[in-house]
Amino acid sequence: MSIELIGMNTSIERKGASYSGYPVLFILLALAAVVAWDLITGLPPAGASKADKLMFVGLLLGPILAAVFIGIGFFMIQPNQAAVLTLFGEYRGTERREGLRWVWPWIMRNKISVRAHNIHSERVKINDLRGNPIDIACNVVWRVRDTAQAVFDVDDYKAFVNIQIEAGLRTVGSRHPYDDFEGEETTLRSSGDTVNRELLEELNDRVKVAGIVVDEAGLTHLAYASEIAGAMLRRQQAEAVIAARAKLVMGAVGMVEDALTKLSQDNIVELDDERRATMVSNLMVVLCGEREAQPVVNAGTLYQ
Template identity: 50%
Template sequence: MKERNAWKMNGYVGILGLLLWALIGFILMSYGLVVLGVAIIIIAALLVSSITIVQPNEAKVILFFGSYVGTISQSGMWLTIPLAIHKKVSLRVRNFDSSKLKVNDVEGSPIEIATVVVFRVVDTAKAMFDVDQYEQFVKIQSETALRHVASKYAYDVFGDTGYSLRGNSEEVGMELSRELQERLAVAGVEVVEARLTHLAYSTEIASAMLQRQQADAIVAARQRIVEGAVGMVQLAIAQLQRDGIIELDEERKAAMINNLLVAIVSDRSANPVINTSSLY
């Protein structure tokens, strides 16, 4: 099915014509032409069924004895084919907020995820006749696409570069929109936007994953501390040797480096030991 325009004319002009048509019928009856007058009045009454009102951002699908004859999408009052069924279809932008789905990411970890899909109908014929209840079709396809996209990415990337559901929500939303558009094109629906509204580990692994994140954060912080400590020790040894303050052999240099690294890297404050005398 493909949407096409239905025949229509201005409704106000149509009503005026029907009133004149009915008036002619009454005049003919008054002149003794009863049969002709009644026939004209009956025809005028039947033509009243062709009047339809279309609201802004709305469309009327016209069915004539089971056949699709076209769609009226311009707002106003119109005169169209008589004895036809007028089915209303909203063209407004609408939201679909999915429920929280429990799926497995690419690593097999169970996660909870939800999305909001912004969509609108752009082809009323497909929406009405190619699928059964297009709103329900949008709901089911949105959840199916969300499950498929979520299974292609990890919840988070630890230490490696790459896409993840938590770190690349924009890219994930764009891919979800593209997949949804492919699925919903058959229903004459355009996907305006799709965004993740909820993302979390499932309750059974949430505590374990929190410990993993904390451990990774501690390791990353220690790595930065060690890198900074090595640089500070290098500067300290180089300055001592450059200024000639003390001459260090390899053994004492190694001992000083060890002491400086321990003092800088340790998460506790250093306790200095002062050597005031020597036995020899």
């Protein structure tokens, strides 16, 4: 299920205009030096006139205001970090260049991490394709691809991702049965690669509207819900016993067939139908029995 936002203008990230902060930092240091020089050399004497004092304050206040103006425009970009720039509510681009940057003070900066985020979802109870309640959880690795969409197209992109992970997990979990005892269907338990691929595609389809990309998704917990876990465990045990016995019987039949064929080909003994049936019965009991067979010595013949 994909998410369609009707009537919403999708924002697209573009490069923002900012300047390297290091040249501007030198200007700021120069203004600080000017202020210090004025304080040292331009301080009026105690008997100075009011006009001289006002002139000194004016000369001192100018560099201070300029330094404050310049200092507000500084911001730092860490590796794998971005800053969304806005001017009076208008998107003016995204700055991804690392280091000390500077913009005009009236431009707002909203920093966003574009690093990979790892989320282990909570265990949720869902119904599989056959209606059996199961507990399921997953691990998801995601990151911000388009910062403009992440900031402007959804209210809180982190909360949005968390909700979509749970919704996608429920959707994929309900498409398949937990287990298929006939072995003909894609199941949550035995088809892990297929289910994980479906989950990855489902999540990417859901979060792309927020400029998010999911790099990895996989189930980390899968079990029947507690109310049916005991009954399903007994069913699995019964299926395993039946499968084991069926394989044992098929193997025993093959061994008996080989033994009878070998006896006939080598002319070791000639068996009529009754003796052949007796041998088959005895061999099947020995090969399929759960306990060791106790030999019985026949002192007579089969016809007495």
